[in-house]
Amino acid sequence: MASLRTAAPCTSTNTRCSSGRAASVSCRIPSLTYLPGRRAAPRLVKYDCTSERPFVAVRSLFDNDKDGNDYGDRIFAALPFLLPLLDGLPYAKFIMLQYPFVARAFAPVAPLMYLYHSFPFAPFLVFLAIYNGIVNNTSLPRFVRYHAMQAVLLDVLLIIPQVILNDVWKAPGDEVGLQAYILAYNTLFLFTAVCSAYGMGSSLVGLTARLPLVAEAADAQVRDL
Template identity: 35%
Template sequence: MSWRGSTTVSDRIFACLAYLLPLLDLIGLVSGPLLMTQSFLTPLLRVIVIPLSPLLAIYGSLGGIVSFVIFFALYLLVVRNENLPHFIRFNTMQAILFGIVLSLIGLVWGYVLAPILGLGFLTQTLFNAIFLGMIVAVGFSVIQSALGKYAEIPTISEAVYMQVR
């Protein structure tokens, strides 16, 4: 729904670019377990990783503090900047929330579930579900953004609307 005004091609491109960050976070989270266990999703993961490998190399080599800095930069310079179109701010905030969800999953995995589950069948199932769910959410959001529509994802979009006025 584009009730906040029309979107230009540049607005659509910038809105789609915001979803690169949760995609990079997703690859960082699931690539280890999925590639080690040779999941049925490994070919799809490789198809996504190969074109993004230059960005992954830069993003991964800079450490975890960079993602924290990028989070604050996007939040303060894009989401809170009322001079930018609502469409870009909405999609940037939605991408940030996807990243926060992935970070929380990573923390729960690293401190609670990994010591208990190891790399067995449950781990493979869990990471397959995370990978598929996030790929569908990011893919849907990118497609909707490219079409100039707001990607309405039930709980996430409601939280985004609370942040972006």
């Protein structure tokens, strides 16, 4: 349940409002609103001296709050989503051949992906670093650990389709099977890319992302930390 904390209504003792002035006279009193699922944002509430009914005048979404969700925490919460994105990029080969603009859009990530896949144990080491260094690090804000946990679980979800597509279901020779194989590759890449982009974007603006299939498990994992 969202809670609203405001300053006391304007009175004749703490404002310049008086009964002798016109009814349109109003006072602006700063307050702080806490909304579920997003960071606290300062509001400037305007009180009418006759009705004392508040309405929003100004609100900023990019302030620091007491939970530590500042700019550094937002960036730190967004970085773990590079893990599932880098693991999902190899499945973009068909969609990049069909739509070259997708390859151009991910061109800035190409050097990082090359380094990530150049070393045999790099994915596993990065996975352990995120899980032990961020998710299990209770000194970090829950905002950071929760998003890192979602990125880790999203990366774990890629294991089963990776095994099926790479080891069990090889590229078939018939036309129908090949189209199904390409569709599976494209679907896996699009799901991973959209979830990673949504998680990174929400983290950077200070909102709590809830990704499909992993949000509830991530919430249960970091709830008691």
